Structures are given as C-alpha cells and as structure tokens.
Amino acid sequence: MTGLIERWRDWLPVSDATPVVSLQEGSTPLIQAPGLEKEIGGNRRVFLKYDGANPTASFKDRGMTLAMSKAMEEGCRGVICASTGNTSASAAAYAARAGVPCYVVLPAGNVATGKLAQAIAHGAVVVPIDGNFDDALRMVREAVAAKGLTLVNSVNPYRIEGQKTVALEIIEELGAPPDAHFLPVGNAGNITAAWRGYCEWAQKCDQDNGSRRPQMFGFQAAGAAPIVHGHAVEKPETIATAIRIGNPASWTGATNALAESNGAIAAVTDDEILAAYRHLAAREGVFCEPASAASAAGLLQQARNGTLAVKEGATIVCTLTGHGLKDPDTAVAGVAIPDPIPVDLDTLLARMEAE
Ligand code: F0G
Secondary structure, eight states: OOHHHTGGGGGHHHHHHHHOOOOOOOOOOEOHHHHHHHOOOOEEEEEEEGGGSSSSSBHHHHHHHHHHHHHHHHHHHHOOOOOSSSHHHHHHHHHHHHHHEEEEEEETSSSSSHHHHHHHHTOOEEESSOOOHHHHHHHHHHHHHHHHHHSSSTTTTHHHHTTTTTHHHHHHHHHSSSSEEEEOOSHHHHHHHHHHHHHHHHHOOOTTTTOOOOOEEEEEEEGGGGGHTTTTOOSSOOOOOOOOSSSOOTTTHHHHHHHHOOOOOEEOOOOHHHHHHHHHHIIIIOBGGGGGGGHHHHHHHHHHOOOOOOOOTEEEEEOOOBGGGHHHHHTTTTTTTOOOEEEOOHHHHHHHOOO
C-alpha cells in the first residue's frame, strides 16, 4: 500500500524535495449500498465512499498528509488548528509522525469523545475554549501570526489539494465520474475539494471536453445551515458536532461547486441524520459518525419528498466522512446496555429468544 501522495503524485504540488509524511491514507472502500438503492428506487446505483477507513478514521487524513509534508518542506516548527474534532485528531497524528508540536483549539463540550482521545493520545496540546468552532478558527488565525506556526485547517490550500484525491479514487473505481456526489458540509472544504478533483480530471482525462462531471449536493445540519440560509449562524447547534459550524471558511468554494455542477445544498434535521446513521449501520453494515450520515440523510430526504434530482439509472456516491467509533456517546445514547446474565447456557438461550 502507498499513501495518497505516492498514488496521486502527478496531481499534487509535490517534488522530490518534499519529505512525505504519510500514514498510508486514502484508497478507502467504495461500498455499494443496496438498502439505500431500494429506498430510493428507479434503478439508481448508490455507493458509499467510506473515508472513515482512513488511518485516523476520517477524510481529514487526505489533506493532512499533504499539508504536513509541505509544512515540513517549508521548515515548519509546529502546527495549529481549530477543530470540531477530526481535524485535530488528524493533525495530532501527522504532527507526531513528523516530530513537530501540535496545538488544537476546540469548542469545549462539543467534540466527540473518540476525537478528543485521539488528539490527546497523539500528544497534541489540547485547548478547549468557551466558544464555538468559528471562534476557535478566528483565534488560531491570530495565534499563527503571533507564534509562527503552520495553520493546518482547510484554509491551508494543501488541505484542499490533498482532499481532491477522493474524486480521483472514485472515478478510477467506477471507471467514470458518478452522476451525483452527496456530501455533508461544515466548513465547506471537502465539497470544494471533491469538486476540484472532478474538474481537474475532466480537464486532463475526459474525451468529451470536460463535460462529464457529477452534480454536487451538499447537506448541512438544520441548526447549523448558514449556506442554506445565505447568512452566518451565530449559535450553530446539531447532534452532528463535526459540522456544528456557523460561518464556513470555504463558503465561496462550496457555492461555486454547487453552481458550476448544477447541484444544490439543503438542510437535514438531526432526526433525519440519526435515521440515516441507523440505516447505514443496521442495513448496510457501515458505521459512520452522525455528521457523515448527513449525505445519506439528504438522499433519503430527496427521495421521500419526491425531489430526487438524480435521474433513473444514475450512479450516486455518498461520502461517509468519519468512522462511527469517533462518537461512541451518540451510538449508545438512548439505548439500554443489557444487564449481564450468569454463565449459564439456558439463561443465554432464553435471553436470545427474548430479543
Ligand atoms: N464530516 C465530518 C466527520 C467532519 O469532521 C467534517 C468537518 C465534515 C463532515 C465537514 O467537512 O468542513 O470540509 O465541510 N470537520 C472539521 C473538523 C470542521 O474540525 O474536524 P467540511
């Protein structure tokens, strides 16, 4: 296995002088989802791009390998980021690998436990703030200037460059671009990046003059949907803490992707997110974190409302951005963990019958 810088070297701004910092990220599974296909009907094919299978269990590793490699090439002394959790976990791991310090600024009480555990395990300096992600991002931008650190949020252009590889992998696997690509949207870097990947592929490789590009569909949580509403949200709220963002840094990148691809952005409620989250785990066998399920929630919402914008027979990809184990608290909230039984076969069989 190679990491994504080796796999996609010709597409990325690297040279022989770039020290590659890699954990063999990318090349994640593209899993067909027969349950979703059945739900939406019309002979449409649905695939899940399971980016929770990256080394730190989220898509952030795609951008982080490049951001960290370029930072080291440029003589980096340490990295810093604001995060709803996954960026901090990824930054902490790649900084540990590169041997430089990592500082992460997080909204206190709104980061899923697994992500916090990762940042701590990888030795980052973790600073929770009494504010939200947008406050944290403002603060780290100022800290960068004061301390001479490298900012590894997706405002770092190398993050977007690395993340565009998701489109290249999907095209290679399907043999062509899909008709539509559904993604969750938070800070809006990932939808910007995926669209860039499709555009660059179309320019370089498409015989039909770059006309074969998917429609991009983004989904924000209803309580944190600034792009949907057309204005910043001061107090974003959602169970999908990864996308609890009120003023996305890559807002323009997202709106360009939506306009150029003839796509759309919509809001999904926390209930819709959780229903899709449960569907993916229980029917497709794919466990993702709540924010990731926003893509499938959007697809199911369109199908239910009769507003499915994707034609019959089309191929749809939903990005699942992070692994379900990132947020164990949501997974077990609202369910009773069963009481133990004695070590006794009859009791076991009775319990099995009762379920
Ligand atoms: N899904 C997950 C699991 C995420 O962690 C994020 C963003 C997104 C979707 C949205 O992607 O920001 O590129 O639109 N997480 C960032 C973080 C903000 O700090 O980990 P986006």
